[in-house]
Amino acid sequence: MIRVVLVEDQGMVRGALAALLGTEPGLAVVGDFGTGAAALDAMPSLGPDVLVTDVEMPGMNGIELCAAARRALPQLRVVVLTTFARAGYLKRALAAGASAYVLKDAPAATLAAAIRGVRAGQRIVDPELAAEAVAEPDPLTVRERQVLRAAESGASTETVARVLGLSEGTVRNYLSSAIGKLGAKNRTEAAALARAKGWL
Secondary structure, eight states, X not given: OEEEEEEOSSHHHHHHHHHHXXXXXXXXXXXXXXXXXXXXXXXXXXXXXXXXXXXXXXXXXXXXXHXXXXXXXXXXXXXXXXXXXXXXXXXXHHHTTOSEEEETTSOHHHHHHXXXXXXXXXXXXXXHHHHHHHHSOOOOOHHHHHHHHHHTTOXXXXXXXXXXXXXXXXXXXXXXXXXXXXXXXXXXXXXXXXXHHTOO
16 A cells, blocks of 8 residues: 655645545555645654645745655655646756656546556656756756745845845845846846746
């Protein structure tokens, strides 16, 4: 029996996924959670084989959860389940230790097959999305991404500097570099472009 933990912030979607997986032979949903933090706290006692997580969630996102869960439980396999067919998200998910990247609009049987596949040691990624990820690498550094994300809501340079513990000059340098790399006119456009590509 493959023990599965499910993390999805939308209650109705989470309930439907849990019910769907519950009908699959050889799979058992041993926990479902609305936040990454709640799942991370519970997983050591639940002993899951596979974590299925959404990407965009409040608080800890799915990629952060994937990295933290793999640190805590190295044998755990992670399936990222998302609506976002974005190469940037795919690359970050794989870098965080995910074994599969499955789109929510795929046929229902795809998720169960992915769970069984990663438990058997396979890596499962949509071929077109994988090709796109290779063709268009993420140009941003970790710091540039952090600064852009912090500035995305319109926060001032002073506020971003305070939140990230950097000097205002350093924040301006990172923003300038990110804007240049993305060919954007300003920080707002740079953040929007990076978000659309899945790099934030």
